[in-house]
Amino acid sequence: MVGKNEHSAFLGTAGLAPSPAGSRRDVLKGLTMGALAAGAAVAPVVGGVVLAGSSTSALAADKTLKMAFIQFQPHTVSTAWAKGIQEVLSIQPNTEFQLLDGQAKADVQISLMDTVINDGVGVIFVQPVDSVGLAPSIKKAAKAGIPVITLNIDSTAQHAAHVEMNHYYGAIEIAKAMGAMLGGKGKVAILNAPPGIIIRDQRTNGFVDGMKKNFPDIKIVADQVADWDRKKAQDVLTTILTANPDLAGVYGVNDSMALGAMDVAKSKGLKLVIFGNDGEKDALEAIEAGDLSGTQYTDVFQQGRFAAASATVLATGGVPANAFATQGHLLMPYVIATKANVGTIQAYQRW
Numbered sequence: 001m002v003g004k005n006e007h008s009a010f011l012g013t014a015g016l017a018p019s020p021a022g023s024r025r026d027v028l029k030g031l032t033m034g035a036l037a038a039g040a041a042v043a044p045v046v047g048g049v050v051l052a053g054s055s056t057s058a059l060a061a062d063k064t065l066k067m068a069f070i071q072f073q074p075h076t077v078s079t080a081w082a083k084g085i086q087e088v089l090s091i092q093p094n095t096e097f098q099l100l101d102g103q104a105k106a107d108v109q110i111s112l113m114d115t116v117i118n119d120g121v122g123v124i125f126v127q128p129v130d131s132v133g134l135a136p137s138i139k140k141a142a143k144a145g146i147p148v149i150t151l152n153i154d155s156t157a158q159h160a161a162h163v164e165m166n167h168y169y170g171a172i173e174i175a176k177a178m179g180a181m182l183g184g185k186g187k188v189a190i191l192n193a194p195p196g197i198i199i200r201d202q203r204t205n206g207f208v209d210g211m212k213k214n215f216p217d218i219k220i221v222a223d224q225v226a227d228w229d230r231k232k233a234q235d236v237l238t239t240i241l242t243a244n245p246d247l248a249g250v251y252g253v254n255d256s257m258a259l260g261a262m263d264v265a266k267s268k269g270l271k272l273v274i275f276g277n278d279g280e281k282d283a284l285e286a287i288e289a290g291d292l293s294g295t296q297y298t299d300v301f302q303q304g305r306f307a308a309a310s311a312t313v314l315a316t317g318g319v320p321a322n323a324f325a326t327q328g329h330l331l332m333p334y335v336i337a338t339k340a341n342v343g344t345i346q347a348y349q350r351w
Contacts, residue, residue: 065095065315067308068116069125072153073104076280077300078127080351081151084304085125092312102126106133113137117144122315123160124148125307131198132156142321147314149307154198160314160321161328163307165278167199170296171206171253173336174275177294178249179215181273186248188273189222189240191233191257203253203277221247226257233260241268249273255283255295262292279337281350287342294338299349303332 069085071078082099089097098116102109106129116124117140124141126148128134135157141148147160154162178188190207193200204223211218222240226233233252237260241247250265250272252258258276265272276283279297286292310328313319337345 063094065092066098066116066119066121067095067123067125067311067315068098068100068112068119068121070100070109070112070116070127071102072127072129073102076282076351077152077278080300081125081127081304081307083351084301084306085308086304087301088305088308088312092316095312102129104129106130109134110137113141117141117146121146123311125151125311127151128153128155128197130196132196145320145322147311147319147321147324149311151303151307152199158324158327160324161307161310161330163303163310163330164199164332165296165298165300165303166331166334167202167277168206170298170334170336171203171277172210174251174277174294174296175207175210176214177336177338178251178273178275179211179218181293182215182218182248184215185217187219187221187244187246188249188251189224189237189244189247190220191226191236191250191252191261192223193228193253194225200253207251207253218249226252226260228254228256230256230260230263233257234264237261237264241270247272250275252276254278255280258292258295259283259286262286266291279334279345279351284337284342284345284350287337287339290339294336296334297337297345298332298334300332300351301349306330306332 067089069082071082086097089095100112100116102112109126109129110133113124113126113134114137124146126134128150131154135155138148138155138157138159142159149160150162152164154164182188190204192204208220211220221244224236224240226236233256237250241264250258250261252261252275255276255278258274259282261272261274265274273293275293276295279295283292283295284297287294335341
């Protein structure tokens, strides 16, 4: 079961008991103001431009601070990040926030990066469609003095900070939970993301390494791309089952693909052990109903808040992109949610 401190991890504050639904903003204010206080004495530079005034007030009172989040594409995860970001930024003075759709296309994100850089934003949040393809745009932002904070999908270009779910170690724990449910033997398949995305490798390698170390008798018989998509996962798993009718388990590297596998299992009357990864509300409800075996849950509202709090400290403290000796990195706390503990994840923590 999830103990008190693990409950608190969903809120990001050790020792703080879960609050009633609707109280996230009260928790948020305390977290945010404490974070902002930590950055109050940084040199007065925003976006590479020196501002007049005291070093303890880097952003002029009448200057609007612009921030933009370039999504991979609209999805439950990025929508929850945006909500968390907006909760923090909405209480900051003279702050504007733009949410932009990358349409799951690298060229669209590159164009949007050019637009917001030219528009003089203070900070850019982005979940890259292509970790390599977006690197030149991130370097361009850095050259302009604009800190970039990536969410979940890192870039090969160094930037201010990366805030992510615990992809690799969480996937190891998924393998351990799945292996135990399978009794240490059987065939499993992976429904995967397209190549070229760093978290694809992290979530896959963690699962493979976890199985090899803990359950060597479990064989991974298929690893097929299903494009993060529930419908595509249904089609891909149907094909895998034709070649492997004795398949015992499925790991979807996100919840959408795991839910697609669940759909197939239900339609065919199969008893499969199926795990996802992310922890979205639909997956948690499927676990409660006994249709999905488990997932890695992360409070992505809080992930967005942490990213926004960091961005606000950087921008109001006047920290330009070239001030970072190396890229900052934050791993979010998580829990492997199964039917035994999913009820401990409260309604206000579900996205």
